[in-house]
Amino acid sequence: MTSHKTYPQIAERKQSHLDAQIPAEWKLPASMIPEGMLSIADSITNVKEYQSVNVMNIPRSCGLLTHQELAITENYDIRALLSIIAEGKLSSEEVIRAFSKRAAISHQLTRCLTEPLFDRALAQAKQLDLHLQRTGKPIGPLHGLPVSLKDSFHIKGVDSSLGIAALAFQSATGNSPFVDLLESLGAVIIAKTNVPQTLGTLDSCNHLFGRTLNPLNRKLTAGGSSGGEGVLVAMCGSMVGFGTDIGGSIRIPAMCNGVYGFKPSVGRIPYQSQDAGQMPGKMRVSLQAVAGPLARSVTDLGAVMEEIVPRAELFGEDCIPGQWRGEFPVQMPGLRPQNVTIGVLRSDGLVEPLPPIAKVLDEVARALDRTPGVEVVEIPMPPALAKCQTLVGKLMGVDGGNPMMDLLEKTGEPLIPWLQGRTKRGKELTVTQLGQLQEQRSIVERELLKMWTRNGRRIDAIIHPVAPHPVPELDRYNAVGYTSSFVLLDYPAGVIPVRPFNEGDLEKGKEMKTPVIGSWDKANRKLWDEKTVDRRVYLDSTLSIQVVTSKQRDYELFRAMEIIDRVVQAERNVRPPSKL
Numbered sequence: 001m002t003s004h005k006t007y008p009q010i011a012e013r014k015q016s017h018l019d020a021q022i023p024a025e026w027k028l029p030a031s032m033i034p035e036g037m038l039s040i041a042d043s044i045t046n047v048k049e050y051q052s053v054n055v056m057n058i059p060r061s062c063g064l065l066t067h068q069e070l071a072i073t074e075n076y077d078i079r080a081l082l083s084i085i086a087e088g089k090l091s092s093e094e095v096i097r098a099f100s101k102r103a104a105i106s107h108q109l110t111r112c113l114t115e116p117l118f119d120r121a122l123a124q125a126k127q128l129d130l131h132l133q134r135t136g137k138p139i140g141p142l143h144g145l146p147v148s149l150k151d152s153f154h155i156k157g158v159d160s161s162l163g164i165a166a167l168a169f170q171s172a173t174g175n176s177p178f179v180d181l182l183e184s185l186g187a188v189i190i191a192k193t194n195v196p197q198t199l200g201t202l203d204s205c206n207h208l209f210g211r212t213l214n215p216l217n218r219k220l221t222a223g224g225s226s227g228g229e230g231v232l233v234a235m236c237g238s239m240v241g242f243g244t245d246i247g248g249s250i251r252i253p254a255m256c257n258g259v260y261g262f263k264p265s266v267g268r269i270p271y272q273s274q275d276a277g278q279m280p281g282k283m284r285v286s287l288q289a290v291a292g293p294l295a296r297s298v299t300d301l302g303a304v305m306e307e308i309v310p311r312a313e314l315f316g317e318d319c320i321p322g323q324w325r326g327e328f329p330v331q332m333p334g335l336r337p338q339n340v341t342i343g344v345l346r347s348d349g350l351v352e353p354l355p356p357i358a359k360v361l362d363e364v365a366r367a368l369d370r371t372p373g374v375e376v377v378e379i380p381m382p383p384a385l386a387k388c389q390t391l392v393g394k395l396m397g398v399d400g401g402n403p404m405m406d407l408l409e410k411t412g413e414p415l416i417p418w419l420q421g422r423t424k425r426g427k428e429l430t431v432t433q434l435g436q437l438q439e440q441r442s443i444v445e446r447e448l449l450k451m452w453t454r455n456g457r458r459i460d461a462i463i464h465p466v467a468p469h470p471v472p473e474l475d476r477y478n479a480v481g482y483t484s485s486f487v488l489l490d491y492p493a494g495v496i497p498v499r500p501f502n503e504g505d506l507e508k509g510k511e512m513k514t515p516v517i518g519s520w521d522k523a524n525r526k527l528w529d530e531k532t533v534d535r536r537v538y539l540d541s542t543l544s545i546q547v548v549t550s551k552q553r554d555y556e557l558f559r560a561m562e563i564i565d566r567v568v569q570a571e572r573n574v575r576p577p578s579k580l
Contacts (some may be wrong), residue, residue, distance in 0.1 A: 007165035007413035011040060011208050014161070014168050018209075021116035025064075026104040032062055033108060036218050040210035043111070044416055047211075047474040050218040052537065055109040059102055059235060069098035073236045078145065078295075078303040081239065085144040088132070092125035092144035092188065099146035100190050103237035107191075110213045110222070112231040114151045115158050115192035121146070124188050141307045143186030148238035150226045151192045152199070152274040153291075155179055162276055163197050163206025166410040177270040178242070178291055181315040185307055190238060193228025197416045198277065198404050200423065202252055202477035204228055205416055211474070214256060219537055220471045223256035225249040226294065230257035233294045240304050244274065246289035247392065248466075248483025251546060254294050254495040255466040258542035260561075261495040262292045262301045263486070264554045268309050270316025277407050279399035285434060286395040287487055288318075298565045301494070302558050309554070326555035329460065337373035337563050343454065343462040345379040345548075349386030351479040351521045352514060353468040354528045356505040360498050360543040361465055367571045368463075368564065377454050379462060384447035388485035391444065394437055395488070400426035418475045445489055452550050461560035462548045466495055469527045471541040478524045486548055492557040493548045496565050499572055501538045508535070 034053045038046060059065060065073070072095055076084070084090050100118040107113040131139050138144075154160050154172035161167040175183075182189065197206035204227025205211040214222040215235050222231050226243025230253025233241045243250045245263040254261025269291040275282065283289055295301050306324035313319045329339045344365045347353060353361070369376040405425050408415070415423055429437070452459050468479050486493045511529065516522050526532040547564055549557040 005411065007207055007411040010165040010168050010411060014208055015040065018113065018116065021118060022104045022107070023118075026101050028058075028062055028064070028105060028108050032058060034218075036213070037111075040207070043211040044205055044207065050213070050474065053218045054540075055215045055218075056235065058109055059105045062105060064105060065098070065101060068094075069101060072098040073102045077297060078239055078300045082141070082143065082145060086132070086138050092128040092132075093122060095144055096121050096125040096146055096188050096190060099238060102235070103148070103191050103232060106215070106232055106235040106237040110215050110231050110235070111210050112193055112212050112228040112235075112237070113191050114161065114163070114194050114209055114228065117155070117158065117189055117191050121188050121190040128186060128188070138186055140184060140186035142182070142304070145187045146190050146239050147182060147187045148191045148193055148229060148232050148241045149179070149189055150229055150241075150243045151195050152244060152276070153179055153192065153242070154273050155189065155192070158192065160276060161208060162199060163195055163208045164277065164407050165208055165413050166407040167276055168208060176273040177315040181270060181308065181311060185311075191232070193226070193232055193241065195226070195228065196224040198419065198423065199225045199249075201225070201416070201418050202248070202480065203418065203475050205418070207413055207416065214471070216258060217537075217541060219473055220541055221256055221474050221477055223253035223477070226253045227256070229294050230254055230259060233257070233259050233296060236296075239295070240300055241294045242291055243294060244271065244289050244291050246287055246396070246484075246487055247480050250292045250294060251466055251483050251493060251495045252477070255542065255544040256471045258497045258544070259294055259296055260298055260301055260497065261294045262305065262558070263493045264290055264292050264305070265492045265552045266290055266490050267318060267320035268312060268322060268554055270312055270319055272316055272318050277404040279403055279428075282399055286398045287392065288490075289487070298496070298558070298561045301561070305554070305558065324555055326553065328556045328559040337371065340374045340560075340563065341454070341457055341460050342368050342374060342376050342560070342564070343379040343451075343459040344376060345381070345462050345464045347381055348389070348468075348479075348481045348485060349381050349383065350389060350481055350517060351468040351524045352512070352517060353465050354470070354524065355507055355512070356470055356501060356538070356543060357465045357468055359505065361463060361545055363571070364463055364498060364545050364564065364568060367567050371567055374563070377459070379451060379454070379459070382448055382451050384444045385485060387440075387444050388488050389481035391437060391441055392481075392484045392488050395441075397426055398429045398434060400428045402426070402428070441488060448489060460549070460556065463564065464546045464548055466544050466546045468524050470501055470538040470543065472527055473533070473537060476527060478527060479520050481520070482546070490551050491548050492554045493546055494557055494561050495544050495546055496561060496568060497542045497544045498568050499543055501541045501543055503539070505538070506535050
């Protein structure tokens with residue numbers, strides 16, 4: 001059965017609604033929008049039409065942003081911006097207007113938004129200014145901070161359509177707990193951002209809003225499922241974005257857009273009330289997704305986490321008591337490490353990293369090894385790690401995918417091309433089957449505890465690829481096991497951008513000679529085989545690494561990321577520029 005309206009009609013209406021939320025004076029002239037902003041339908045199917053265009057500088061050069069608005073959106077980290085607002089040097093309204101305008105410009109270049117909330121945000125900002133004028137005190141520690149959210153979070157009176165026609169024009173009747181938490185801290189939500197259809201792909205593309213494009217190179221994916229967040233943060237359209245992660249959906253967009261991402265442990269940030277298209281309670285019996293931030297620095301990740309984590313238990317029934325502090329072997333001040341042990345885990349055992357990925361991981365490992373106070377050790381590939389991806393796939397499918405398929409069929413909405421042949425109705429797992437999977441999960445978790453000690457010494461953090469390939473072309477993301485395994489294990493994990501892919505990484509005429517491990521490894525090598533890809537497409541994309549700590553050591557992850565990022569930045573400053 002289908003509804004009275006079909007998905008193209010709903011999509012057309014939704015596009016008109018979105019466009020109406022952007023003030024006319026914030027709209028770019030057509031001449032400033034590069035070729036490739038095809039129709040919604042074409043953006044899904046005609047991916048070869050996109051050219052290698054970088055739009056990052058257009059907000060700066062388009063003339064729509066004043067000098068002050070450029071300064072507001074580019075010149076501050078979170079703590080500095082909050083301090084200036086609290087001191088009255090900038091009003092919340094000025095800050096929110098600047099970021100809203102930049103978000104609108106970013107959307108016109110990339111299709112990163114689903115719900116512009118500019119009027120609502122400006123009204124909240126005015127109330128914050130009145131409160132500060134009246135009391136002399138901010139309303140909370142994030143007073144006036146412009147933030148954005150993945151479309152799956154509920155905001156009262158706003159759609160959470162997930163890019164699915166059947167969920168459009170069904171406004172949420174209440175806020176997600178995390179929204180209430182953010183607003184209690186004084187943060188202002190300026191927009192919601194785009195996701196893939198079904199939330200089940202790593203390229204943010206759907207029939208309702210089209211495909212979100214990578215602002216660094218439109219031929220490459222922006223990632224998913226928090227792809228809109230990754231783009232908006234990269235383009236300075238939000239100070240911090242919040243996505244969710246069950247397979248890599250925070251870390252992958254961070255990698256693709258050259259920003260920082262943080263997947264916390266379960267219970268650190270309220271996640272509940274994001275179950276559209278899912279069997280009710282699914283997250284409690286299968287894998288538990290988590291919410292987390294994307295930002296432009298490690299410092300900004302810490303600035304929001306230190307305010308959210310201690311308060312999370314008061315807002316989310318899925319949260320645990322926590323403080324943003326812990327034990328980590330670092331001397332203060334200056335973050336000089338002392339007896340820090342960093343492990344290097346080079347593979348997931350299923351897919352061999354392509355040469356530039358192995359190279360950049362080795363560069364970071366060697367730089368860390370030269371750092372006083374840091375010991376770098378190799379982590380032998382644990383056999384249990386290779387078992388994680390199969391378990392993840394089975395646990396994600398406990399409901400057979402049927403609630404999502406029901407939604408699509410209501411309006412006759414087809415699967416996007418990448419999902420066709422990969423997604424279909426299945427059978428719900430029985431309690432016995434689910435119990436068996438969770439027992440297998442426990443065995444793997446137990447085996448992998450051994451990974452955290454080496455010669456009797458505890459490993460403080462591990463560096464690992466985010467993916468076994470560079471940022472790929474549209475619809476070509478291959479192996480998710482490098483990120484999804486740490487959801488199964490509930491290990492906190494973050495992403496640090498290291499450097500651009502350069503001419504020296506191309507290795508022209510040189511192919512991989514090692515034996516193919518399996519089908520996933522074979523598919524991954526097509527992203528490097530000169531017969532199936534022009535490697536030059538990767539030039540200037542960001543090469544990143546993943547940092548992982550053991551269960552519930554979220555603060556320790558943040559501190560490890562601080563140390564590693566400082567080392568990476570120091571290396572970047574002394575490295576000679578690449579030949580272009």
